[in-house]
Amino acid sequence: xxxxxxxxxxxxxxxxxLHPERGLLGESWAVQLVLxxxxxxxxxxxxxxxxxRRVKQWLDERVDHxxxxxxxxxxxxxxxxEGVTEIEWRYPDGSRFxxxxxxxxxxxxxxxxxxxxxxxxxxxxxxxxxxPDQVRGVELAFVPESIDGHFYHYSHGLQQHDGNxxxxxxGHRSKIEIYRNGQRDEALEGAWAERFRDIYIGTRxxxxxxxxxxxxxxxxxxxxxxxxxLPARCCYLIDTETTVEQIAMHLAAEIKTEHPHEEVxxxxxxxxxxxxxxxx
Numbered sequence: 001x002x003x004x005x006x007x008x009x010x011x012x013x014x015x016x017x018l019h020p021e022r023g024l025l026g027e028s029w030a031v032q033l034v035l036x037x038x039x040x041x042x043x044x045x046x047x048x049x050x051x052x053r054r055v056k057q058w059l060d061e062r063v064d065h066x067x068x069x070x071x072x073x074x075x076x077x078x079x080x081x082e083g084v085t086e087i088e089w090r091y092p093d094g095s096r097f098x099x100x101x102x103x104x105x106x107x108x109x110x111x112x113x114x115x116x117x118x119x120x121x122x123x124x125x126x127x128x129x130x131x132p133d134q135v136r137g138v139e140l141a142f143v144p145e146s147i148d149g150h151f152y153h154y155s156h157g158l159q160q161h162d163g164n165x166x167x168x169x170x171g172h173r174s175k176i177e178i179y180r181n182g183q184r185d186e187a188l189e190g191a192w193a194e195r196f197r198d199i200y201i202g203t204r205x206x207x208x209x210x211x212x213x214x215x216x217x218x219x220x221x222x223x224x225x226x227x228x229x230l231p232a233r234c235c236y237l238i239d240t241e242t243t244v245e246q247i248a249m250h251l252a253a254e255i256k257t258e259h260p261h262e263e264v265x266x267x268x269x270x271x272x273x274x275x276x277x278x279x280x
Contacts, residue, residue, distance in 0.1 A: 154196055167223070
């Protein structure tokens, strides 16, 4: 008799990656895991607590809140020296992308494009070593959230964050809900989702220069120095740190200026199942 151990929704990963056509792209995926093996003296393939802890820790260190880079993507250049990694690439129209960050903020994957299956295969090949000998196989799947309404992909970095959110190019795939006088406005949701399509939401104080159609951001955070250059058309500036709370407040304020006599409520999501509510 064969038996396997499964863990649905083990964790979520929020990260950004380089897409060969769309450029910097924020993403959020749920993680599903299946282990194949024999039973130990406790009658288990592996304790659920051990599975969750080890896989989540590995994903937190290697993928979550990283810039994931497909190393075999055309025109990509990577230079790593003294704990700093620099990624340079050109958008299809010739616009420049440059990211310089501490090495732990960038995950270099030996594929030509990042997708759910390819990244899962790369992770799976390394995860088996985390488990006892009776675990003989690991199946890993990344699953995008099923979203009926409007959503957008965004990237950002939080200089003042103590954890990995400080990394300048990580992101999320997020839905949005907008209410005017208690009524859902799906048309307005669609307009903002389109405006934020594949966007980098930057803090104005981090913008060091804007010339020749480029934005150059830089800041120093606890993990080190971060720099990012990308086309200005891919950027949206706000005056505060780009936490989901501040994004929700910004959206509510912007929508309120267009509808000054109505109550506006924005539910802005940060990836899967979490976010902030702002009212104006």
